[in-house]
Amino acid sequence: MSKRNKMLWEVVSTKMRERGFRRSPEQCKCKWKNLVNRYKGKETSDPENGRQCPFFEELTAVFTQREQNMQQLLLESEARSAQTKKGVKRFSGDRSSEEFSEDEDGIEDDSEEERPARTNSRKRKADKVVVDKSSRAMTATNTSSNTASGIQEMLKEFFQQQQMMEMQWREMMERRALERQLFEQEWRQSMEKLERERLLVEQAWREREEQRRIREENRAERRDALLTTLLNKLIHESN
Numbered sequence: 001m002s003k004r005n006k007m008l009w010e011v012v013s014t015k016m017r018e019r020g021f022r023r024s025p026e027q028c029k030c031k032w033k034n035l036v037n038r039y040k041g042k043e044t045s046d047p048e049n050g051r052q053c054p055f056f057e058e059l060t061a062v063f064t065q066r067e068q069n070m071q072q073l074l075l076e077s078e079a080r081s082a083q084t085k086k087g088v089k090r091f092s093g094d095r096s097s098e099e100f101s102e103d104e105d106g107i108e109d110d111s112e113e114e115r116p117a118r119t120n121s122r123k124r125k126a127d128k129v130v131v132d133k134s135s136r137a138m139t140a141t142n143t144s145s146n147t148a149s150g151i152q153e154m155l156k157e158f159f160q161q162q163q164m165m166e167m168q169w170r171e172m173m174e175r176r177a178l179e180r181q182l183f184e185q186e187w188r189q190s191m192e193k194l195e196r197e198r199l200l201v202e203q204a205w206r207e208r209e210e211q212r213r214i215r216e217e218n219r220a221e222r223r224d225a226l227l228t229t230l231l232n233k234l235i236h237e238s239n
Helices: 003-018 025-045 055-111 117-236
Strands: none
Touching: 003 025, 003 117, 025 055
């Protein structure tokens, strides 16, 4: 799993968790692949009963929109490429026309004394053609520059989105680490509290056992003393 896809499935997992579904990024990825495989299998092998596939309508809408977007991007790319090639071709044609016009003006300059009015008219037309074609070449160049600027803007926006996703992923990891740390701290405190309570219970039990033992010993001593007194009395009476 690439870093970009990993971040994507992390975001999907977070969204699922916000909706009450605890799914790991790997589970989300596997679920998506299974749905896509079932959808493609139903679409190709059994298109009539394909609607029985889970989320068939949603997947159809997603793939249809994706195909339309790809076609639109392809058409726009081909149009930009054709426009750029056309601009370069026009610019080359302008250079050739300009050189041809200069050669033609040189030939006409040789016969300027015979046809001055016609030469001046052709010069004005040639200058006008050169200016018009130069303007078209500049327009094509500006169009290419605008296209390059648009691509740079798209790349800039893409990298900004990637940075934002990475920041969100880092914040989520930090939040998870903090939650895990707090959970472990609470768990340790609970265990320490239980251990203290166990020690107190054990100490109280030992104290009770000690008191019971002392009472038993005192009772035995009194019993022995009483028996000794009775025996001595009986012996004395016998004598």
